[in-house]
Amino acid sequence: MLTFIVPLQAPAASKDWELVSALACRSLNSLLKQTNSAFRVLLVCNSPPLGLPDDPKLEVIERDFPLPGPVPESRMANKWLKVRVGLVVARKLAPCHVMVVDADDCVSCQLADYVSEQADAHGWYFGKGYMHDEGASLIYFRPSGFDGVCGTSSIVRVELGDLPTEEQGGRDDNPILRGGHTQIRSEMDALGRPLAELPFTGAVYNLATGENHTGFSLSGWRSKKVFLQKLLRYRFLTTRIRREYGLFEIGNR
Numbered sequence: 001m002l003t004f005i006v007p008l009q010a011p012a013a014s015k016d017w018e019l020v021s022a023l024a025c026r027s028l029n030s031l032l033k034q035t036n037s038a039f040r041v042l043l044v045c046n047s048p049p050l051g052l053p054d055d056p057k058l059e060v061i062e063r064d065f066p067l068p069g070p071v072p073e074s075r076m077a078n079k080w081l082k083v084r085v086g087l088v089v090a091r092k093l094a095p096c097h098v099m100v101v102d103a104d105d106c107v108s109c110q111l112a113d114y115v116s117e118q119a120d121a122h123g124w125y126f127g128k129g130y131m132h133d134e135g136a137s138l139i140y141f142r143p144s145g146f147d148g149v150c151g152t153s154s155i156v157r158v159e160l161g162d163l164p165t166e167e168q169g170g171r172d173d174n175p176i177l178r179g180g181h182t183q184i185r186s187e188m189d190a191l192g193r194p195l196a197e198l199p200f201t202g203a204v205y206n207l208a209t210g211e212n213h214t215g216f217s218l219s220g221w222r223s224k225k226v227f228l229q230k231l232l233r234y235r236f237l238t239t240r241i242r243r244e245y246g247l248f249e250i251g252n253r
Helices: 017-032 072-093 111-117 175-190 224-231 239-245
Strands: 002-007 039-045 058-062 097-100 123-125 129-133 138-142 154-157 203-207 234-236
Touching: 002 017, 002 072, 002 111, 017 039, 039 072, 039 111, 058 072, 072 097, 072 175, 097 175, 123 175, 154 175
Parallel strands: 002 039, 002 097, 039 058, 129 203
Antiparallel strands: 097 154, 123 154, 129 138, 138 234
């Protein structure tokens, strides 16, 4: 079984809680539309988002997490504290694989089915992926290096011993926490459990939402050559893409 862990920022740490809620609910609905039922979703938060989906596959884990400071490092530390709590709770589910999902991203509905077919695999990194400016009618296809820029970009096989037992603690005692999305491949390589590249596009990195704290926007390229090269990687945001990734306009499902 694949377990998704979704850390959500607190209302008091958000610029616009209604927007954060709408983005989170879209992401959760994207996860809940998996074509295979062998999955669970753990939402880790101070408070659940407005309009939270009602689904037996979704478990909400509420804690009185401390608010992060204004610097990016503090926000990332807060995120990984929530992921740790999610990993502790995941122990009771005995998942074969776990995936950390940022609360404003969307994923392919095929992930749980693919993991079920490859249950003994060490896991996968998402070398390629989509990147989308909120509200745009085009979507950008990144053919490589997607896992270096997006936090929603790896699925890792776990055994019971890989999952922490205590909610309090740092990142050093767990490869998923220690690696994050940028170093998880090297962490798993060091354990002799290398990740393979996912053979299809697994996620959409949503940008320009007004609540992103990492990443970059697709707008503002200064080099005409680079702009033209990247322009060729744009795709129309078709109904098929919207359905596979649950990438609907905010408020529409």
